[in-house]
Amino acid sequence: MHVGLEHYLAVSALLFCLGLLGVVLRRNLLVMYMSLELMLNAANLVLVAFSRFNHNLNGQVLVFFIITVAAAEVAVGLALIVALCRKRQTAHVEDLTTMKL
Amino acid sequence: MIYALLTWLILFLPLFAAAGITLFTLRWRTLSALLSIGAIVIGFILTVALTLSVHLGTPNYWTSTESITNWLTIGNLSVDFGLKLDRLSLMMMLIVTGVGGAIHIYSFGYMHADRGFSRFFACLSLFTFSMLGIVLANNFLMMFIFWELVGVSSYLLIGFWYEKPSAADAAKKAFFTNRLGDFGFLLGILVAWSMLHSLSFTTLQQTLAANPAALGTAASIAGLLIFCGAMGKSAQFPLHVWLPDAMEGPTPVSALIHAATMVAAGVYMLCRTLFLFNATALHIIAYIGVFTALLAALIAVQQNDIKRILAYSTLSQLGYMVMAVGLAGPTPAMFHLTTHAFFKALLFLGAGSVIHALNEEQDIWKMGGLCKKMGITFWTFLVGTLALSGVPPFSGFYSKDSILAQALEQKNYPLFTLGAAVAGLTTFYMFRLFYVAFVGKPRTEAAGHAHESPAVMTGPLIVLAVFAVIGGIIPISEIYLSQFDAQKSAIPLVQRIIEPFTASPVGALIGIAFVAVGFLAARILYQNAATDPLPAKLGGLATAMKNRFYFDEIYEATFIRAHDSIAAVFDFIDRWVVDWFCLGLVRGGTDFSGRALRLMQTGNLQTYAFLFVLGVAAVLWFVLGR
Helix, strand or coil, X not given: CCCCHHHHHHHHHHHHHHHHHHHHXXXXXXXXXXXXXXXXXXXXXXXXXXXHHHCCCXXXXXXXXXXXXXXXXXXXXXXXXXXXXXXXXXXXXXXXXXXXX | CHHHHHHHHHHHHHHHHHHHHHHCCCCCHHHHHHHHHHHHHHHHHHHHHHHHHHHHCCCCCCXXXXXXXXXXXXXXXXXXXXXXXXXXXXXXXXXHHHHHHHHHHHHHHHXXXXXXXXXXXXXXXXXXXXXXXXXXXXXXXXXHHHHHHHHHHHHHHHCCCCCCHXXXXXXXXXXXXXXXXXXXXXXXHHHHHHHHCCCEHXXXXXXXXXXXXXXXXXXXHHHHHHHHHHHHHCCCCCCXXXXXXXXXXXXXXXXXXXXXXXXXXXXXXXXXXXXXXXXXXXXXXXXXXXXXXHHHHHHHHCCCEHHHHHHHHHHHHHHHHHHXXXXXXXXXXXXXXXXXXXXXXXXXXXXXXXXXXXXXXXXXXXXXXXXXXXXXXXXXXXXXXXXXXXXXXXXXXXXHHHHHHHHHHCCCHHHHHHHHHHHHHHHHHHHHHHHHHHCCCCCCHHXXXXXXXXXXXXXXXXXXXXXXXXXXXXXXXXXHHHHHCCCCCCCCHHHHHCHHHHHCHHHHHHHHHHHHHHHHHHHHHHCCCCCCCHHHHHCHHHHHHHCHHHHHHHHHHHXXXXXXXXXXXXXXXXXXXXXXXXXXXXXXXXXXXXXXXXXXXXXXXXXXXXXXXHHHHHHHHHHHHC
16 A cells, blocks of 8 residues: 555644543643644655655754743643642643633 | 003902912911002002093093013914003093902901901902902903803802802802803903904904904804893892892992992993994884893892992993993993992991991891981091982982983983983982981881991991092093093093083983982981881882892793703713713623623633633634635
């Protein structure tokens, strides 16, 4: 079977939707955060696929940047979540509604 | 140059006094009074100096000067703020500062016990400033501004005792009635401006002199509209109702504003702008004047409040002046205005002295026998009464006779007859007042214990009495003559004393005959009267007179009622249509949508994320899917 661009795009879309569902439906902050990473990587996959099929390396370079930034973002985000858990003794998103008036 | 400077100084001194009192010296009563009195007395001295330098200098050295500064320019309309100094305004300034000064000094005694002493003097000074502004104005707009300022200061002074509901109501009534007239005045000014493209009196006069038909068909309308202003200020029928009520103010105010100066502003304005009026307008003005004179004189016959009698007599005399203007005789009008300022201020101040002595008692039937208790007040009041009645050789005789002579000269016999009859009525009601209040026995305890007022009050009385006597003999009318009619030459003193008899013997003799009849009738009816004998003799007519011919009631039932119902309709529209329907709907809609949108802010991260995704999906569908 020949693996074409469509297959990559389909996998990527699947991953993205899984991530989205995770963010919207799961209640645990850490799980939501992992789902977020999943969506990010779905986007990376699309970039790499397009890069490969269009013979253009710009996409791959962009992916490296995204991975680097995502690593930094994870460091900050996890730190925030840990701080929040210490303060509130919960990682449950429904308990964090202080933004409501 | 020095004239211009002095004139500006005279105009603004009272304003400085008013501002100074209001801002700094309200706590120091005497200082406030001195500031105010000082301003007007200095003004008077400067005015006298100006007059002497004019009169003693070469006679025709200057007849009129104007000092003008440009005030505002809008498009091609340029308005000056200028002072017009000529014989007319100079004489009027003498009256305002002279009579006004006497009244200021008198107020120092009369108002001494009042809590608002400083405020009173601040208002008096503001009034003096506004009145001088009217007198000196060289264009219609400036005159109108000061005209309104006079209205405001009159409102403040009538409502001086604002705790009294009657005083507050009278102040409102005066202000509204004046505003009604001023509306016409403003329209008249606009008509004149739109036709002649100028507001300056000098320019207007030149334009009309060059082309008498410049106003075209609007001439009568413009004249009558401008007369509306005078109708309000000078309290002519049908806007006469405010003046008697204005007597709720302190007596010096009645003397200053509602007898000597402010009510004269209308007549002064008519004389100043006489060139605008055509024959038709003047004819109507003359008849309104004589009708007011007659009406007010009839009402005065049956009033019992000493100040109201004087108020109606003021109305009646103003009617005379307006009639004189209507007969194209500004000289007699201004002459009568001047003498009237002397003797009416005198009468009011005399009445104030009586009221003061009797602990605020104003009903003449509760007085009596005051001639022995209050010598100076009695004699000066007698002088005022004789002058007002027009007994020779008091000042009122000369000025009243000059008006009657003017009517004869114009061959207007109906006006002459009515005018002479009013002179008789005037004598009758004044001597009724005189006999009841001053002669006979005291009718009440208070009248028995009355005592003479202090010198600060009797002093002005004596000064004014002197002028009420000699006002007709000193060359007042000459100065007005030289202003309005340059051809007539001056006459020597001796000839001036007998002038009424030589110039127009018929008029003078008929006038004196009516005065004699009025005096005799008053003497017979009231010399020893315990109660008023007239109601029994006249029946319904006396009741009508006593009730001021029901003008207030008629106005109440028609204009005020109509006004109230229109106001009620608009109140309904405002309350229910605008407030409830329009505003309520908008407010309610906003409130409702706000409440609905608030539900979307849950504070839950996942809701936001979900909405976010929905939004992205919608955008994607919008961009790609359609």
